[in-house]
Amino acid sequence: MTASASATAKGPATRELILEHAYELARVGGLEGLSIGTLAADVGMSKSGVFAHFGSREDLQLAVLDAAARRFMAKVLVPALSAPRGLPRLRAIVEHWCEWGREHQSGCVLLSATAEYDGREGALHDAVVAQQAGWRGELEKAIGQAVAAGHLRADTDAAQLGFEIYALMLGLHHDAGLFGFEQASRRTRAAFERLWRSWQP
Amino acid sequence: MTASASATAKGPATRELILEHAYELARVGGLEGLSIGTLAADVGMSKSGVFAHFGSREDLQLAVLDAAARRFMAKVLVPALSAPRGLPRLRAIVEHWCEWGREHQSGCVLLSATAEYDGREGALHDAVVAQQAGWRGELEKAIGQAVAAGHLRADTDAAQLGFEIYALMLGLHHDAGLFGFEQASRRTRAAFERLWRSWQP
DNA sequence: GAAAAGAACGAACGGTCGTGCTATTTTCCG
DNA sequence: CGGAAAATAGCACGACCGTTCGTTCTTTTC
Numbered sequence: 368m369t370a371s372a373s374a375t376a377k378g379p380a381t382r383e384l385i386l387e388h389a390y391e392l393a394r395v396g397g398l399e400g401l402s403i404g405t406l407a408a409d410v411g412m413s414k415s416g417v418f419a420h421f422g423s424r425e426d427l428q429l430a431v432l433d434a435a436a437r438r439f440m441a442k443v444l445v446p447a448l449s450a451p452r453g454l455p456r457l458r459a460i461v462e463h464w465c466e467w468g469r470e471h472q473s474g475c476v477l478l479s480a481t482a483e484y485d486g487r488e489g490a491l492h493d494a495v496v497a498q499q500a501g502w503r504g505e506l507e508k509a510i511g512q513a514v515a516a517g518h519l520r521a522d523t524d525a526a527q528l529g530f531e532i533y534a535l536m537l538g539l540h541h542d543a544g545l546f547g548f549e550q551a552s553r554r555t556r557a558a559f560e561r562l563w564r565s566w567q568p
Numbered sequence: 569m570t571a572s573a574s575a576t577a578k579g580p581a582t583r584e585l586i587l588e589h590a591y592e593l594a595r596v597g598g599l600e601g602l603s604i605g606t607l608a609a610d611v612g613m614s615k616s617g618v619f620a621h622f623g624s625r626e627d628l629q630l631a632v633l634d635a636a637a638r639r640f641m642a643k644v645l646v647p648a649l650s651a652p653r654g655l656p657r658l659r660a661i662v663e664h665w666c667e668w669g670r671e672h673q674s675g676c677v678l679l680s681a682t683a684e685y686d687g688r689e690g691a692l693h694d695a696v697v698a699q700q701a702g703w704r705g706e707l708e709k710a711i712g713q714a715v716a717a718g719h720l721r722a723d724t725d726a727a728q729l730g731f732e733i734y735a736l737m738l739g740l741h742h743d744a745g746l747f748g749f750e751q752a753s754r755r756t757r758a759a760f761e762r763l764w765r766s767w768q769p
Numbered sequence: 770g771a772a773a774a775g776a777a778c779g780a781a782c783g784g785t786c787g788t789g790c791t792a793t794t795t796t797c798c799g
Numbered sequence: 800c801g802g803a804a805a806a807t808a809g810c811a812c813g814a815c816c817g818t819t820c821g822t823t824c825t826t827t828t829c
């Protein structure tokens with residue numbers, strides 16, 4: 368086959384299918400717990416068939432991490448962009464983020480990846496840092512717009528507020544996994560109301 | 569050897585030595601990444617020699633988790649008990665907790681364990697939940713004393729404040745691992761000052 | 770329809786995993 | 800010092816790991 372283009376080639380399609388299964392497996396076992404044999408059995412393929420789509424296990428893990436990041440952006444950031452700039456959009460981000468947390472009680476690839484790789488070095492560590500820094504940047508951008516719109520105090524430190532928002536979401540995920548989502552969700556919402564209030568102009 | 573008691577028997581002593589090495593290894597690789605072979609090489613013993621001290625890998629992991637919990641209590645809670653009850657003690661807990669975070673940038677067994685086991689079931693999951701619930705209980709107890717002493721608002725919800733404190737410490741650990749401890753520490757302290765202020769009577 | 774390319778398979782490799790079993794060494798008490 | 804008991808080593812096992820290689824089946828292109 369040369370480069371002519373039917374609707375969809377077979378290769379990329381199954382690669383996507385594999386990534387979908389891998390994503391689900393990694394949610395429970397983390398990227399470190401993801402094994403090619405288990406993944407192949409889950410997809411219904413041979414080990415070598417799966418392996419051929421990624422040059423190595425590390426490349427597979429990188430691809431799963433990237434897929435997770437794209438999903439997160441599509442589920443949390445993109446829908447919030449339809450809310451008006453400023454505090455409404457910030458609230459929308461948090462809202463969709465909580466929903467993401469509800470759907471990922473069994474584990475979130477992005478979070479487990481930070482726990483798995485923050486102490487080591489290598490391509491995965493770098494990718495995790497880049498992903499986290501990118502998302503934090505988006506968050507701070509939305510905060511900056513809320514400041515510019517006068518919805519938050521003019522002397523708001525975007526990085527500081529971004530940290531506190533992120534910390535609350537970490538708390539949600541942590542407590543949801545251990546003590547149940549409903550209780551954790553209630554406390555998170557209460558904390559956010561206090562947070563918004565204390566940064567309002 | 570029967571049950572008579574010299575100063576220290578050999579067995580428990582090397583068991584403790586093994587646990588020390590295992591704890592350090594688990595800080596980096598997590599409890600899931602802890603392997604008996606690597607541990608044995610690290611201690612300078614044979615695999616079977618190490619293995620004999622714990623009936624199984626799972627028992628080893630449980631022992632490491634327990635050792636981590638005892639260390640945490642000894643480093644964070646116990647020293648804070650010498651501060652007077654109420655807000656001073658609460659602040660002391662946070663202070664020693666931050667110090668713990670500084671010494672555990674490369675990874676904390678207790679936190680990685682929650683990430684590794686919160687979605688599964690089994691003895692380790694149960695142990696993690698018990699440990700986390702126990703610590704949260706201690707935290708809420710200290711909060712309750714601060715309320716009783718009039719250092720915090722009388723209508724303070726101890727569980728809610730406990731959640732928010734814990735969330736900030738999660739934020740510290742997260743950001744310290746990814747972006748450096750100093751920056752994360754500054755933001756955590758700033759957040760805590762705001763937090764205390766917003767719950768003061 | 771022949772030829773070329775792509776995709777998946779199956780078997781095998783060297784390693785490491787956790788876990789048994791049997792010796793051998795070390796420790797401790799009388 | 801001697802003998803029981805505890806501690807450690809050595810070895811082997813089956814299972815799984817990531818990876819490589821040659822083969823086969825399917826699809827596309829000429």
